[in-house]
Amino acid sequence: MSFVSVAFLCLVPATFLLYHATSRLALQNVIILVASYVFYGWWDWRFLPLLVGISVVNYAAAILIAASPHEHTRKLLVFSAVAVAIVVLAIFKYFSFFVDSFVTIAQHAGLKPNLPTLRIILPLGISFITFQGIAYVVDVYRGKHVAERDLVKFLAFKAFFPQLVAGPIERASNLLDQFSKPRQFTADHADRALWLLIYGYAMKVVVADSLAMIVDTLFIPEQPFGWSVVLATIAFGIQIYADFNGYSLIAKGVALLFGFELTWNFRYPYWSVSISEFWRRWHISLSTWLRDYLYIPLGGNRRGEAITNRNLMLTMALGGLWHGASWTFVLWGLLHGTVLALWRKVPGGDESPSPIARGTGWAVTMLVVFVGWFLFRAANWNLLVGMLSALRNWEWAPVHSAVTLAVLSLATPLMLLEWQLQAHGDYFLIRRPAWMKYPLFAALAAVTIAASGHVNATFIYFQF
Amino acid sequence: MLKRAIQQIMNSPLIKALRLVTSRFVPVAVLTALILGIASFIHWRSKHQWSRGIETYIVLEQIRRSERLPASDLAFLGDSSCLFGIHVPTLLHAFPGSSVEAFCTIGYVGPDGYGAMLDKMVARGRQPKKLILVFNPIQFERDPRWNEWPAFIRNDRFELPSGLTFPAGGLEYIRLLMERAVYTPLPGAYAIYYGGKDQFISTIWSEHGGAVEPNRMLDIPSLEAFKATLPGHVLLKPLPASKPFVINAEFEKALDALSVTLSKLDRSKVYLVISPVNSVNAQGGPQSFHTEAGQRIAARLGLDQSQFLDTPAVMLDILYAHYPSHLHRWARMIYTEQLAKTLADRGILEKHRASD
Numbered sequence: 142m143s144f145v146s147v148a149f150l151c152l153v154p155a156t157f158l159l160y161h162a163t164s165r166l167a168l169q170n171v172i173i174l175v176a177s178y179v180f181y182g183w184w185d186w187r188f189l190p191l192l193v194g195i196s197v198v199n200y201a202a203a204i205l206i207a208a209s210p211h212e213h214t215r216k217l218l219v220f221s222a223v224a225v226a227i228v229v230l231a232i233f234k235y236f237s238f239f240v241d242s243f244v245t246i247a248q249h250a251g252l253k254p255n256l257p258t259l260r261i262i263l264p265l266g267i268s269f270i271t272f273q274g275i276a277y278v279v280d281v282y283r284g285k286h287v288a289e290r291d292l293v294k295f296l297a298f299k300a301f302f303p304q305l306v307a308g309p310i311e312r313a314s315n316l317l318d319q320f321s322k323p324r325q326f327t328a329d330h331a332d333r334a335l336w337l338l339i340y341g342y343a344m345k346v347v348v349a350d351s352l353a354m355i356v357d358t359l360f361i362p363e364q365p366f367g368w369s370v371v372l373a374t375i376a377f378g379i380q381i382y383a384d385f386n387g388y389s390l391i392a393k394g395v396a397l398l399f400g401f402e403l404t405w406n407f408r409y410p411y412w413s414v415s416i417s418e419f420w421r422r423w424h425i426s427l428s429t430w431l432r433d434y435l436y437i438p439l440g441g442n443r444r445g446e447a448i449t450n451r452n453l454m455l456t457m458a459l460g461g462l463w464h465g466a467s468w469t470f471v472l473w474g475l476l477h478g479t480v481l482a483l484w485r486k487v488p489g490g491d492e493s494p495s496p497i498a499r500g501t502g503w504a505v506t507m508l509v510v511f512v513g514w515f516l517f518r519a520a521n522w523n524l525l526v527g528m529l530s531a532l533r534n535w536e537w538a539p540v541h542s543a544v545t546l547a548v549l550s551l552a553t554p555l556m557l558l559e560w561q562l563q564a565h566g567d568y569f570l571i572r573r574p575a576w577m578k579y580p581l582f583a584a585l586a587a588v589t590i591a592a593s594g595h596v597n598a599t600f601i602y603f604q605f
Numbered sequence: 606m607l608k609r610a611i612q613q614i615m616n617s618p619l620i621k622a623l624r625l626v627t628s629r630f631v632p633v634a635v636l637t638a639l640i641l642g643i644a645s646f647i648h649w650r651s652k653h654q655w656s657r658g659i660e661t662y663i664v665l666e667q668i669r670r671s672e673r674l675p676a677s678d679l680a681f682l683g684d685s686s687c688l689f690g691i692h693v694p695t696l697l698h699a700f701p702g703s704s705v706e707a708f709c710t711i712g713y714v715g716p717d718g719y720g721a722m723l724d725k726m727v728a729r730g731r732q733p734k735k736l737i738l739v740f741n742p743i744q745f746e747r748d749p750r751w752n753e754w755p756a757f758i759r760n761d762r763f764e765l766p767s768g769l770t771f772p773a774g775g776l777e778y779i780r781l782l783m784e785r786a787v788y789t790p791l792p793g794a795y796a797i798y799y800g801g802k803d804q805f806i807s808t809i810w811s812e813h814g815g816a817v818e819p820n821r822m823l824d825i826p827s828l829e830a831f832k833a834t835l836p837g838h839v840l841l842k843p844l845p846a847s848k849p850f851v852i853n854a855e856f857e858k859a860l861d862a863l864s865v866t867l868s869k870l871d872r873s874k875v876y877l878v879i880s881p882v883n884s885v886n887a888q889g890g891p892q893s894f895h896t897e898a899g900q901r902i903a904a905r906l907g908l909d910q911s912q913f914l915d916t917p918a919v920m921l922d923i924l925y926a927h928y929p930s931h932l933h934r935w936a937r938m939i940y941t942e943q944l945a946k947t948l949a950d951r952g953i954l955e956k957h958r959a960s961d
Contacts, residue, residue, distance in 0.1 A: 161622035326618075331625040335633065351787045358796040365797065365824035398626070536826045539808050543788045543800030550786035575632070583636030587644070590637070590772075591779035 142183035144391045145345060145593070152180060152302075157398055161326065170297045170320055173399065177300035181265070188264040191229075196299040198225050199274040200292060203281040207288035219282040226271040233267050238466030266306030268463055272430055273299065277313045279434055286313045294320045301401070303392040307385070309406040309426035316401070324400025332571040334397035335582065341390030343585045347592045348383035348551045352376045355547060359540075360518055362527030367535045370515070370528050372544040378514040379552050382411065385424070405567075409559050414502035415487075416480045416509055431460050442485075449485070454478035464517070469525055473516040480509045644775030648767050651778075659791060659805070660711050663688065663816075664718075666806050667708045668758065670814060671722055676731045677704040679954055681814070682719040683739030684712040686880035686930040691739065692941040693813035699945040700954045706733070707814030711754075712744040712930075717859040718755035720866035725758075727869050734874060735953060737914070738863075740902065741880045741930040742850035742894060749855050755862075794819040815937070818926035822933040831935035838923045840884040847886045850894045852901060860905045867906055876953065877903050877913045881940065886929035887919040894918075914947050916940075 142148050156176040160169055182189045202222035209215045231239075264270075280286040289295040298317040304310075359373035389406040396403045410423035420428045436456040442449040454475060461474020493499060519525040562569065570578055614620060663685075681691050687709030696705045708722060719738065726732045767774055788801025798819035799805040809816050825831045867875055879899045887894075895918030903913040917940070922928075924936030932940055948954045 157622070157626070158619065161619045162617075164618045326622050326625065328625055331629050335629045339633070347783075351783075354790055355788070355800070358790040361797070363797075369797070531824070534824055534826045538798050538823070539804035540796070540798055540800035543804045547787040579632045579636055582633045583640055586633060586637045587640040587775075588779060588783070590641075591776040592783065594776070594780060 142180045144388065144395075145342070148183055149180075152176060153395060153398065160399055164323075166321075166323055167293070169324070169399075170291075170294050173302075173320075174293055174297040174300060177297065177302040177305060180302035181300065181305060184265050191264055192270065192300060193296070195226065195229060195270055195274055196296050197292075198222060199277055199299065200289065200295045202278050203288035204290065206278065206282050215282060219278055222278040223275050226275050230267060230271045233264055235462075235466050242468070269304075269306065269308045269310055270299070272427075272463075273310050276310065276430060276434060277317070280313055286317070289313070289317060291321075301396070303395040303401075304403055307388050307392075308424075309389060309392070309404050310430050311403060311426065315404055319401050326398070326400045330397045330400060333568055334394045336568060336571050337390045337394030337397065339582050339585050339589070341387045341392075341394055343589045344383040344387030344390065344555075346387075346589045348555060349380050349387055350384075351551060351592060352380035352383070352547070355544060356380055356518070359544070360524065360528065362523050364528050364531040365534055366538055366541070367532040368537055368541045369544070370531050372541055372548065374511055374515040374518070376544060376548050377518045378411075378511050379548065379555075381514065381517070382407070383551075383555070409563055411507065411510075411556075412503075412559065412563065413506050414499045416477065416484050416506050419506055419510060420477070420481070427460065427463070431456050435459060450482040453482045457481065465520065467520050469516050469519055469521065473513050476509065476513050476516065638772070641772040641775035641779075644778040645769070645771040645773075648769065648774040648778035651767070653767050659795060659802075660713065662802055662806060663809070664710045664714060664754070664758070666809050667710050667814065668722060668725070670706070670810065671708050671726050671731070672729065674706055674731070675704075676726075677706040677733045679703065679705045679735045679737065679948075680733035681705075681707040681709055681737050681739055682722065683709045683737075683878075683880070684714070684741050684744050684930070685709070685818075686712075686741035686743075686932075687739035687878075688814075688816055689818035689926070690880055690930075690932040690937045690940055691815055691944070692937045693815050695938050695941040696945055696948070696954070697813070699942075699949070700956050702956065703954050705813060705954070709739065709814060712741065713751040713754040714758065715744065715747055715751060715755060715859045716740070716856070716863035717752070718758050720863035721755050721758040723863075723866045723870075727866070732870060735876070736870065736874065737876045737878055737953075738906070739878045739880050742882055742898060743930050745850050745852040745856050745898060747853055747855040747859060755859070794823070798823055817934040818931040820931070820933070821926040822935055825935060828935050828938050832939075835921070835923070838921045840919060841922060842885070843887050844885045850882075850898065852898060857905060860902060864906045867908075872907055873909075873912075875906070875908060875912060877906070877908060878916050878944070879913075879918070880930065881917045881920040881932075882929040883922045883925045884919050885922055914944075914951070916944055916947060 142152065156172060160172045163169060163172075178189060178192075181192055199222065202218055206215050206218045206222075209218060277286070281288045289298070295317070298313065298320050301311070301316060304316075356373055356377045359369045360377070364370060386407040393403045393405070404426060406424060406426050408422040408425065410419055413419035413422055436452055439452040439455060440448050441452060455478075457474040457478030458471050459474065461470040461472070461477075464470045464473075493502070515528070516525070519528055570581070679696075681687055681693075687707065688711070691707050691709065693705050693707050697703065710718070710722075716738075723732065723736075767777070769777055784801070785803070788803060790796035791799055791801060791805060795805065798817060799808065805816070822831060825834070877899060879895050879902075899913040900910055903910055920932070920936070920940065924932055924939065926933035926936075945954075
């Protein structure tokens with residue numbers, strides 16, 4: 142079920158009514174669990190057992206780890222639980238990718254392998270679900286969180302529908318603990334939910350989906366113009382941000398309706414003045430996951446320059462592969478890994494107070510980020526090579542004026558709003574007088590509904 | 606008892622939650638409805654362009670141009686082979702000081718429709734001093750169903766009141782406002798070259814009534830670069846399956862309608878061009894269908910045979926963006942250079958001195 146579907150717009154009020162009709166915590170958790178399974182099963186009910194299965198494995202593994210007095214057994218258990226998650230991910234997400242890659246390499250070597258091509262449907266949000274499970278099991282192993290014994294509570298945490306298919310990858314320390322305590326639904330929750338829903342839907346429908354139509358016509362292997370490559374990449378950078386941040390804001394807003402606080406997944410990433418700052422602001426739940434469960438276990442920055450660089454490259458390459466089964470995603474990750482490694486050598490780093498240094502840092506960061514978005518969007522070699530070939534022709538065609546106008550028209554209000562949000566706080570608008578805020582919210586809602594004629598029901602990050 | 610029960614209900618978590626939500630969401634919903642209502646009203650009051658995709662944009666824009674532009678020294682009227690094949694800036698370069706405009710549209714409009722456009726120009730006193738009519742052989746076989754196009758031009762119903770009610774009208778109004786800044790891509794290659802409708806229309810204006818057919822040669826950045834690719838290309842034999850170009854009765858009927866309009870002009874200042882086809886589609890021999898059809902059409906329009914201009918009948922296949930009638934952006938310059946030579950040889954256009 143998509144956030145931009147009639148079914149979802151029915152599910153949320155129905156769940157809201159049932160949820161708030163009782164104050165019994167256990168019953169509220171059951172209602173959340175049922176709503177979450179309806180949400181997930183609406184897409185394809187056949188994958189519900191997979192979701193339940195992954196959840197139960199995480200649940201049981203954590204209890205066994207907590208109960209085991211021997212370090213060796215605990216290690217074995219955590220290793221097994223992580224292995225199960227990775228195997229699930231590998232089967233559903235990467236099987237075809239590795240088979241195809243093997244066949245390509247073999248063909249280049251002059252061999253003609255005859256392997257069965259198994260096309261597996263990618264379960265919605267599988268990467269988010271497995272990563273959240275791994276984090277939980279490892280946290281229990283590390284003693285950072287107790288193993289949850291209430292199965293319903295745990296299943297509801299794993300399946301909590303606002304964050305189920307595209308995150309944030311919530312840690313047990315934040316979300317699971319909220320399932321244990323009575324949730325409040327206050328005026329502040331309602332105010333914030335209203336703003337986040339309006340802002341999130343506007344980001345998704347008005348900005349992301351309008352740009353999606355344009356980007357899709359320009360990212361083609363036959364692209365003849367270099368400027369189209371540049372402008373389509375800029376448009377895609379704004380599209381993916383508006384799409385994913387829009388989703389995250391809606392998720393946060395919906396969760397607030399039930400008294401839950403989800404973490405911020407984005408903190409104005411395009412205002413970053415360094416690549417390391419960018420990763421502290423972009424898809425925060427993934428970058429912190431990669432830091433805590435991959436980069437630091439690999440040794441982090443504690444074992445000298447060479448190992449640190451290796452760890453950065455490996456972490457970012459795997460982070461890239463997490464996004465999709467394609468070598469262009471790996472390239473994207475390696476680009477970020479390389480620049481992160483280089484950035485460590487810059488004296489002063491993020492701390493430079495000089496406006497010139499910060500301006501230069503911003504420009505360089507955006508250059509890297511948007512080159513990265515080009516690799517990210519050019520999801521196969523054919524498209525990548527075709528688009529790169531277009532860089533030979535720097536003719537300015539009428540389409541370029543049209544794309545420039547579209548990008549400026551959508552990005553400028555967004556930029557001004559973000560500037561104000563950073564200056565006055567994330568919720569400064571809800572604290573404005575009613576005569577000021579409600580007409581603004583209504584105008585945004587009207588524009589969003591008008592733009593919904595070309596709405597794309599899927600979100601980019603659903604495929605991950 | 607009842608009071609306590611009501612109090613209990615009012616203090617229940619559900620009612621409390623509902624009150625919190627409705628007190629915030631309802632004002633926004635009401636204001637949203639109000640905005641959509643106002644937008645619906647504006648939309649209902651305003652007139653709306655009758656729009657049916659890219660063909661309509663072309664026709665409406667050329668009508669608009671014919672209404673707004675002053676009378677030119679030379680004008681072109683014709684089908685899409687003219688729209689995409691005549692490069693007016695090349696003519697303006699060849700004949701400095703002349704004013705040349707193209708009002709070419711699409712083949713569906715046909716001779717009758719060109720007559721309708723010409724009638725409007727005459728009625729406003731904006732008829733050109735000289736006129737060139739351009740027909741492509743693919744249009745010789747006219748389908749009677751296309752007659753809605755000349756009827757559309759004659760009826761003058763380019764703008765209609767909105768039939769949309771609340772809230773659809775309001776949503777449509779906001780969507781149209783947004784489309785001025787954020788375009789909806791045109792279909793296929795048109796999206797690659799133009800992006801959206803506004804850029805396509807502004808190109809028609811900036812090119813004096815011509816446009817680029819974007820289906821080929823966008824990756825070649827200049828005429829010189831294209832000419833460098835030409836050596837080695839030769840005219841090919843027509844494909845056995847290609848249909849001969851035959852003038853049908855419907856086309857002749859449309860010519861008759863155009864002929865009536867031409868009687869309002871100085872017929873001696875009207876010329877005829879049969880635009881070229883690509884070689885593999887040139888069934889019936891390279892010249893026969895061209896010359897024969899040209900003479901026949903000229904006679905039908907009451908023109909002297911000498912008013913049928915000698916222009917290429919067949920051109921290399923590599924010059925086409927769309928077979929058999931649309932030249933690509935570099936080919937139209939090559940073709941127009943040849944046409945300019947004919948116009949100069951025949952004295953149809955002259956170079957004006959700055960003092961003229």
